[in-house]
Amino acid sequence: MSKLTLDSFKNKSKKAKKNNTNFIKVGLSTCGIAAGADTVFNVLKEELKKKEINVPVLRCGCAGMCYAEPLVEVKIEGMPWIIYGKVNEDVALKIIRKHVARKQVINDYIFSIKDE
Amino acid sequence: MQNQKKIILVKDTNMDKETSSMIDKFLFGLRERGLSEDVKVIRAADLNIYNKGVVVKIWPENITYANVKKDDIDLIIHRTVENGKNIDELLVSETNKQLRIVLRNCGIIDPEKIDDYLDNEGYCALAKVLSEYSPDEVIEQMKISGLRGRGGGGFPTWMKWNFAKAQKEETKYIICNADEGDPGAYMDRSVLEGDPHSVIEGMIIAGYTVGAQKGYLYIRAEYPLAIKRITLAINQAREKGLLGDNILGTDFSFDLDVRLGAGAFVCGEETALIASIEGKRGCPSPRPPYPSVNGLWGKPTIINNVETLANIAPILHNGGDWFASIGTEKSKGTKVFALTGKVNNSSLIEVPMGTTLRDIVYNIGGGVLNNKKIKAVQTGGPSGGVIPENLLDTSIDYENLQRLGSIMGSGGMIVMDEDDCMVDIAKFYLQFCVDESCGKCAPCRIGGKQMLNILSNISEGKGDLEDISSLKRISQALQKASLCGLGQTAPNPVVSTLKHFEEEYIEHINEKICRAKKCSLLSIYEIIEEKCKRCSLCQRSCPVEAINGNREVGFTIDQEKCIKCGKCFEVCKFEAVSL
Ligand SMILES: Cc1cc2nc3c(=O)[nH]c(=O)nc-3n(C[C@H](O)[C@H](O)[C@H](O)COP(=O)(O)O)c2cc1C
Numbered sequence: 130m131s132k133l134t135l136d137s138f139k140n141k142s143k144k145a146k147k148n149n150t151n152f153i154k155v156g157l158s159t160c161g162i163a164a165g166a167d168t169v170f171n172v173l174k175e176e177l178k179k180k181e182i183n184v185p186v187l188r189c190g191c192a193g194m195c196y197a198e199p200l201v202e203v204k205i206e207g208m209p210w211i212i213y214g215k216v217n218e219d220v221a222l223k224i225i226r227k228h229v230a231r232k233q234v235i236n237d238y239i240f241s242i243k244d245e
Numbered sequence: 246m247q248n249q250k251k252i253i254l255v256k257d258t259n260m261d262k263e264t265s266s267m268i269d270k271f272l273f274g275l276r277e278r279g280l281s282e283d284v285k286v287i288r289a290a291d292l293n294i295y296n297k298g299v300v301v302k303i304w305p306e307n308i309t310y311a312n313v314k315k316d317d318i319d320l321i322i323h324r325t326v327e328n329g330k331n332i333d334e335l336l337v338s339e340t341n342k343q344l345r346i347v348l349r350n351c352g353i354i355d356p357e358k359i360d361d362y363l364d365n366e367g368y369c370a371l372a373k374v375l376s377e378y379s380p381d382e383v384i385e386q387m388k389i390s391g392l393r394g395r396g397g398g399g400f401p402t403w404m405k406w407n408f409a410k411a412q413k414e415e416t417k418y419i420i421c422n423a424d425e426g427d428p429g430a431y432m433d434r435s436v437l438e439g440d441p442h443s444v445i446e447g448m449i450i451a452g453y454t455v456g457a458q459k460g461y462l463y464i465r466a467e468y469p470l471a472i473k474r475i476t477l478a479i480n481q482a483r484e485k486g487l488l489g490d491n492i493l494g495t496d497f498s499f500d501l502d503v504r505l506g507a508g509a510f511v512c513g514e515e516t517a518l519i520a521s522i523e524g525k526r527g528c529p530s531p532r533p534p535y536p537s538v539n540g541l542w543g544k545p546t547i548i549n550n551v552e553t554l555a556n557i558a559p560i561l562h563n564g565g566d567w568f569a570s571i572g573t574e575k576s577k578g579t580k581v582f583a584l585t586g587k588v589n590n591s592s593l594i595e596v597p598m599g600t601t602l603r604d605i606v607y608n609i610g611g612g613v614l615n616n617k618k619i620k621a622v623q624t625g626g627p628s629g630g631v632i633p634e635n636l637l638d639t640s641i642d643y644e645n646l647q648r649l650g651s652i653m654g655s656g657g658m659i660v661m662d663e664d665d666c667m668v669d670i671a672k673f674y675l676q677f678c679v680d681e682s683c684g685k686c687a688p689c690r691i692g693g694k695q696m697l698n699i700l701s702n703i704s705e706g707k708g709d710l711e712d713i714s715s716l717k718r719i720s721q722a723l724q725k726a727s728l729c730g731l732g733q734t735a736p737n738p739v740v741s742t743l744k745h746f747e748e749e750y751i752e753h754i755n756e757k758i759c760r761a762k763k764c765s766l767l768s769i770y771e772i773i774e775e776k777c778k779r780c781s782l783c784q785r786s787c788p789v790e791a792i793n794g795n796r797e798v799g800f801t802i803d804q805e806k807c808i809k810c811g812k813c814f815e816v817c818k819f820e821a822v823s824l
Pocket of ligand 1: 393394395396397398399400422423424425426427510511512513514515516548549550551553554655729730731
């Protein structure tokens, strides 16, 4: 890794947002992990691999909605940007098979809709 | 694969009974108009709007309607779904009560990747400070910002930094206090796990400002993931030239190390914490001298809380006056709270100072569990107090909470309902402080224990009205004479419950009843004849043979003999033993 200098920050444009791409994000802090987010993370990755779908599964910290952990944020083009909550293995599979693969939203597990 | 054209999300925010029939009505209406193919209807679990009847959200327009009645559905389909027009009477402006400064990256970036932090304006404040600001100019911005310590005391951060900066010593230290010991609090853990670089950036800026070369993060050993992520972050920052010699190519050098907490609550107190890092027993010592003058290994030391430090980069990036524009006159910026207890959404929240407790409980927390009546909100952990229901409209800032007999504290916020007994709550927190007292000073060691004895007596129905004045008297002694904050604030939960709920104490003492039915020794166990199936299980389980009768005539409990152990209550399969 090369070292940064003051100059590295000179030409930095405002936020280098990477919002336009598809991704799945799992909250992997203590609260999430205690609720089973580790398993969910692995199930999501494996199912994507099995289905040969190329969507990155990212990790993040606690988004604050501890009552609904494990939380899985799904951003897929042409679909609402959704945070699913209380996700278990079963719901994780549905996220890939329905939401990602067939572009169908899943009932009962939506805990928040993010604005674009 | 066809994209979904439109989605209608439905949620009953009150009782969750209406949702299904509303959805049926939507489906029926859509089918009638031949829209079933293009419009999907989905049951949402939460749309982050509370106590507003049935909420309907329409995507992709993101129109949100609240208090929707069945009769509105045809109109919604016709006007909004078909013709794209709003129905003004139903619209809710989505006022998000939260404002994320400290938690700006939590739940957004990958805490194990420094590039994610850098892509979100990470270390921009540090670069700005190193290229544009003298240490005095940093302090000036901090002063304008009005930031006060988030570890509990609320001491102006710029002042602390200024004291340390003024010391003419070669060696100085920066310490991050991540010992987070308040029961129910996990704000600092979430920041360290979700955005470790924000704390590191704050520490480097602090180091530059006061002229320190070295910093320590004192993290409680019970936080293994936080320790792992902060250690990883420190290594990544070092590789990038953000820590170590000649940071970002300048002649400023600074490095960080992690120290694990020794597992005692009192080690979160700054002088005890310093002793603990030095390898000594974690006992507090009298102040002054303050750590900013004489701290770690006798050198000037700044000790700041995790949340305080996470505020530094945004302040210097956006300017002190930006920060000062948020909050109330004397309390600037935001506060992170761990909202727990009898609330629907146990969550980690960040709100501007000045938000009311009622807003927090009802509009963010989603109201009280099982629709029970709220009794009070506890803030400030074992050093804090309770704020009763009639004062929930108080806006939160350091002064207001103190005036009500509580404190801001580090951010624990526990919602209590009718089932919580105020004597029991006071006893719980005092027990915590008695257990955690280091024993060095007499007021805390002896006074705390005596107060606890009195509280135990009251909760067991052995109290006396004079006990109340004894409690008040010992409280004063602890507040005035204890060596450190632990003893000085340990009586707060007792004083504040006495202030707002003295009648509950008197009930325990005079009438020997606990209205919340928490103090089990005050409860009277009785057998409800109508429910009793005469199985005799209670009689056989009673350890003191206090249950008279037989399977022919039924059973009764002899109140003289009963020791209120609750065994009969536990074993009865027919809920025939009442409390
Ligand atoms: C018994 C006791 C426990 C404390 N525990 C903590 C703690 O866990 N975390 C913390 O930041 N401050 C704690 N404090 C407050 C610290 O002594 C100190 O005031 C604080 O770290 C200063 O940081 P700030 O100015 O950024 O708030 C505690 C104080 C006392 C008396």
